[in-house]
Amino acid sequence: MQQHNGGPGSGPSRAVRLESFGGPEVLTVQDVPEPQAGDGQIRVRVTAAGLNPMDWVMTADAATAARFGLSLPAGFGTDYAGVVDQVGAGANGYTVGDRVFGAALSRAVADFVVVDTDGNIASGVAHHTPDGVDDRTAATLSIAGSTAAAALDVLDLGPQDTVLVGGAGGGVGVFAVQLARIAGARVIGTGSPSTAEYLRSLGVEPVAYGDGLTTRIRDLDVGPVTAALDLHGTDTVHAARELGVPDSRICTIATVIEGIPAANGANAAPDALEHIARLVASDRLRVPIAATFPVEDIRAAVELQAGRHVRGKVVIVL
Template sequence: MFDRYGPPEVLRVAELPDPVPGPGEARVRVRAAGVQPFDVGVREGWMRPGPGHFPHQVGQEFSGVVDLLGEGVTGPVPGTAVLGSTMMNGQATHVVVPAANLVVKPPQLSFPAAAALVAAGQTASGALAQLEVTAGDVLLVHGAAGSVGTLAVQLARLAGATVVGTAGPANHDYLRELGAVPVAYGDGLVEAVRAVAPGPVTVALDAAGRGAVAASVALGVPRERIGTIADDKDAAEFGTPVVRAPRSPVRLAEVIALAARGVLTMPLRAYPLAQVAAAHAAVQAGHGRGKVVLIVEPEQP
């Protein structure tokens, strides 16, 4: 939790009473929790709406085991491994959420692997649906090596689209493994994309910011098909949509099922809960591959 806005060092681990589920709710003993850029924005104070009071918790995604049900709830029964979304309290040992929003964790996925897919899975699948990415599209994914980009590349390829992904040179082989044509971000991006794309770019997803919307416009992508999750300011300037896919347990379950079959992959960078500040710093630094997760309770061998 944190007592004031600021850098990762404002975070601390604190002892709080275990939450109690109300009617329609379930309590989950958290085993792993995801860390995402939204958490960084909340902690620094520029993501709105932020906390209305301090101290405050943080975290939006988790996996764990149901250990207590509220009134009127019949399942998932205690002992069931689950995953799901919450709001600004997921990086904790216990979380209370509406039972209907939980997704059962397949045994093929570890708790960290499941937590890593919660936000990125819903964001990537929802963004591609909103942008109507289909077979025959040439999709440009800005920030393709990050968690949302990693899943967007794979889901778009499953839909039959050709994908060009931006990343630093160290991640180009990784993007090739995912099925994307890699290109370095930065100066000369527009020309670089034109040089490697098999045809005109028809749709773009910005998961990076830093001029990605402007570059997509310069490439001639129709503005209604340039979606950003990272740059509201440029979206307003260029008249392109901000894609804020609503949370959907149904859509999340579809992504989880693909991951359980081995169709989707997500590299993990794991930190123990006690190193939450370091985990936030890793997300804030950017340029990383895959997803940062906190190990709240290590899995037994």
């Protein structure tokens, strides 16, 4: 039997939409019909949506969008958190009023999102939000958390490791460095000089990125670097190789390099996000939220996030 709070024909709802591919300037908030939960689906009243680089990268042009299965008109954003307000027949494990978080590819910045209860990122996924995790934080977990978890699984870090993380202060970086610390590893993280204190607050030994990176790491006198994670490009990979890290213990997420393992959030362990959410609930992992914006200011939020200098996560509030 389908459970409802509200129902068909209850009126328009807001969603961020694109009528053409491009930058933040193509994003608009539109009134759209309320989606309805079908069999095996739940509908979530979204309260917060977290932004990720992939959101604007995959909607920048038609060719990239096609690789993700997107066509016009399209929605925007993937990470969400909110409250279940419809449960379709056969959607077991959820009831109206449950707090949930998850991912729905390029349609999360909206008042409502419908997801399959046994789906994937394309059809949408939902996880129960633990007590002690607010919706704004929960809305940042899915993409960055699963990507960081998948990368850490590749590296298999332990107390014997010193890991170099390139782009340590970014959206994935804040998860990766803390998960590495929880695994017992020593963490060296690259960033701009202005991020040094911020990285230290995450338990990271900061080092400035750019020319001379290998020399600066050696000057830290931290002993051998045993693993590396490049979250941005290739500079960290090259530095790790110069430091003697074997290719099998180097991982990328944004670049494909021959001989180097690459991580993808889709390959994270099935319970990775539940584990991360529990770490957040127990205060063992914190998610810095750099800024929150109302949905009407979506363009400004994306401009800030796309600048890649934000410390932590950017969240849209609905």
